[in-house]
Amino acid sequence: AQSVTQLGSHVSVSEGALVLLRCNYSSSVPPYLFWYVQYPNQGLQLLLKYTTGATLVKGINGFEAEFKKSETSFHLTKPSAHMSDAAEYFCAVIRMDSSYKLIFGSGTRLLVRP
Amino acid sequence: DVKVTQSSRYLVKRTGEKVFLECVQDMDHENMFWYRQDPGLGLRLIYFSYDVKMKEKGDIPEGYSVSREKKERFSLILESASTNQTSMYLCASSSTLAKNIQYFGAGTRLSVL
Numbered sequence: 001a002q003s004v005t006q007l008g009s010h011v012s013v014s015e016g017a018l019v020l021l022r023c024n025y026s027s028s029v030p031p032y033l034f035w036y037v038q039y040p041n042q043g044l045q046l047l048l049k050y051t052t053g054a055t056l057v058k059g060i061n062g063f064e065a066e067f068k069k070s071e072t073s074f075h076l077t078k079p080s081a082h083m084s085d086a087a088e089y090f091c092a093v094i095r096m097d098s099s100y101k102l103i104f105g106s107g108t109r110l111l112v113r114p
Numbered sequence: 115d116v117k118v119t120q121s122s123r124y125l126v127k128r129t130g131e132k133v134f135l136e137c138v139q140d141m142d143h144e145n146m147f148w149y150r151q152d153p154g155l156g157l158r159l160i161y162f163s164y165d166v167k168m169k170e171k172g173d174i175p176e177g178y179s180v181s182r183e184k185k186e187r188f189s190l191i192l193e194s195a196s197t198n199q200t201s202m203y204l205c206a207s208s209s210t211l212a213k214n215i216q217y218f219g220a221g222t223r224l225s226v227l
Contacts, residue, residue: 004156009154032214034214036218041123041220041221042220042221043118043204043206043218043219043220043221044157044204044206044216044218045218046215046216049214049215051214090156090157094214100145100162100164100208101147101159101162101172102157102159102216104156104157104158105156106154106155106156107154107156
């Protein structure tokens with residue numbers, strides 16, 4: 001069965017430090033992968049997605065993610081954290097049985113210290 | 115910009131009440147979704163609709179039903195609310211052309227007492 005695992009329910013970084021949020025997936029077919037962000041009291045917003053082609057994907061707000069098939073990973077990074085990056089981040093994969101539906105990870109809350 | 119609007123941000127209901135959560139999207143999207151969000155569990159799909167009057171169960175449909183009489187509106191119904199349905203509920207929509215990208219409403223935080 002397909003699944004998405006996000007390592008670390010909470011990640012804390014200092015402002016200006018590297019952000020690394022981990023996501024591993026299981027899928028027997030080439031996956032479509034997504035990162036969504038949820039700011040406080042808001043719905044989810046798409047950060048970036050990988051479908052085919054270049055494995056390094058750039059998203060909004062300076063985030064990027066790299067699809068590594070050999071490691072079944074799709075980690076999210078940002079070189080320098082900003083206070084406004086504090087939010088919850090969700091990794092997701094398209095379901096095999098229906099390309100309309102997503103399977104979400106459990107989420108990682110990013111805390112940014114001044 | 116796509117806008118998905120959920121009618122209430124916060125709701126407090128009593129056990130046994132019938133509860134309606136409303137969602138409206140303004141982009142003529144064919145697909146609409148209802149999710150439940152709980153800490154440590156991420157988002158879980160309750161129901162999905164790919165067309166007017168069409169619906170499909172998600173992963174956790176028990177205790178819920180849905181209604182889609184118009185393309186822009188997708189309602190989630192709790193027939194008899196229970197305390198274990200206290201949660202954040204998120205509505206989303208997507209188009210058939212860009213079906214992988216879902217647009218979310220701000221959520222309704224429901225408390226069942």
